Amino acid sequence: MSAASALADDFPALQREGLVYLDSAASAQKPKVVIDAIADTLAHHYANVHRGVYPLAVEATDRFEDSRARIADWLHSEVDETVFTKNVTEAINLVAYAWGRDNVHAGEAIVLSRAEHHSNIVPWQLLCAEVGAQLRYLDLDEEGKISLSQLDEHLADGRVRLVAVFHVSNVLGTINPVAEICERAAAAGAVSLIDGAQAVPQLPVALDQIGADFYAWTGHKLYGPNGIGVLHGRSELLRRMRPFLGGGNMIKQVREESSTFADAPAKFEAGTGPIAEAVGLAAAVDFVRGIGVETIRAHELDLTAYAIERLGEVPGLQIHGPTDAQDRGALISFSLDGVHPHDVAEILGRDGVCVRASHHCAQPLMRHLGIAASVRASFAVHNTRADVDRLVESLLSVIEIFGQA
Ligand SMILES: Cc1ncc(COP(=O)(O)O)c(C=O)c1O
Structure with a gap:
């Protein structure tokens, strides 16, 4: 180029x-179009979203939701399967809490690779310690690649509930064959989660082809602002999951003793969302899309x-x-x-x-x-x-x- x-x-x-x-793998610098989109939102289009009925609030909500739609479209995902989080770390913790607590049980197992970022290790350690499940690791060969036959060996006893691995390693750079991994996990009845933090900024990512149940990434590595990450989750799973954080925006009805919850993605987006950050991230997506x-x-x-x-x-x-x-x-x-x-x-x-x-x-x-x-x-x-x-x-x-x- x-x-x-x-x-x-x-x-x-x-x-x-x-x-x-x-050092863009740690956090990318921001192009002017992203900085301008954030500044313009804060200066001219800002109000809280999903609450107000006056025109400025409607406009802010439209821009927030339009950003979600553009992000989902770029990665071949769906709007109701695209949840805004604080970063990829929070996205993975969301799954560990809201899916893991109800779906991983004593004696069952979670498979990770030895090259995961702490964000894709510690939430699973906390879960396993709480429910009595086991962590199993995929070894790496000389070149830092995992072996699919070892994955099959782990999956063979039918105890694995989740396979959670990186798409691109933040240390070795290794690119995992994620579609193959997700297919093998699904065939064995396990759910898959892919940490796409390093992949989304640099590889063509088509979520409909990868077939992960959960795919998580973070805005600041994609030339976007910090303070926003994205979790794409399969809608049948999101529908059955308990909420992560409780509060405003994520409810249908609140009574004194109990509440009912909004549908995804709102169910997982308690409190005021990352408004200017979402617009900034959509501008980053446009920036990347513009180059290709x-x-x-x-x-x-x-x-x-x-x-x-x-x-x-x-x-x-x-x-x-x-x-x-x-x-x-x-x-x-x-x-x-x-x-x-x-x-x-x-x-x-x-x-x-x-x-x-x-x-x-x-x-x-x-x-x-x-x-x-x-x-x-x-x-x-x-x-x-x-x-x-x-x-x-x-x-x-x-x-x-x-x-x-
Ligand atoms: C592969 C991978 N996973 C997770 C993370 C955590 O990202 P964040 O701090 O935005 O949650 C990083 C960032 O360094 C990463 O490279």
Whole structure:
């Protein structure tokens, strides 16, 4: 995408002199169209939604619901299956609470992979501890890929109620064969949940083809605002689920002793929703749609392949995850012999190169890799090969400082 450097002009934060932003997997920078949509909502179209009957409130409600419709349409989902949450973490907790408490029982099991983000581990640990269920983990091969035959082995005893895995790993970049995983889970009578936090910003995602029972993602990684996430849930499941949080907006009738609840998605959206955030997220969807997610994928694939090649020039650097760029999303985690990831990230930061150094909220995976932390560079629509060159240059200066060359 030769227009990437021109696209960078659309992002006010990227106008800082010398800044190379390679941390979009943590949170993406925001294009001006998203910032403008949020500001315009707050300045000119703001009122609480689903409550007022005066024109400004009706207009705010229409814009909020139109945003939901545009988001659902983009991912081939349905409006009544598209629930706004605070982020993907809350979306997964919603399922663990409102579905899990009634559907996972003592002696049953939940299958995760060893590369899940803590958001897709801890809610299930809490659930299992409460109901007496068991967690089972899918191992990773040398390249960080799961094995479908091990999934089948886990599913074989008929005790698995849920398979919950990432779509794109936030550390290894591995792309899971999610449609296949959901199909195998369904065939064994298990429900599927896919953590799409890293996938939605960079891969074409058609939920009608993936076939997950639940698919969750987060707005701030898709060039949208923070404070909004999305849970897509199969309507038969949402209909049977208990509410998550109680309060305004999620009820039909409240009596002194008990209440009846609204249909989904309102049943799961207690309290005032993320009004300007929803409009901002729909603007982010329009931004991505305008470029074309296939174009974004091709561009980021080129950058990832180029980065894998150029990082090979850095002595003592090991890349974690699949070796072929085709098998991974637009992020690369690596270790540098003898240099702590935090030292690497700090020196890179002084050069204006923003990367993440941490356990990436994936401590079980770090244990599997035998490391405490890693450095992660992640690419977005605005990055260019020149950004990768700056990363490599800066890494070579780290080696000089630490005398490893
Ligand atoms: C794969 C994955 N899952 C979940 C999350 C959590 O996202 P949020 O903090 O927006 O809930 C992240 C973010 O780092 C992620 O990369």
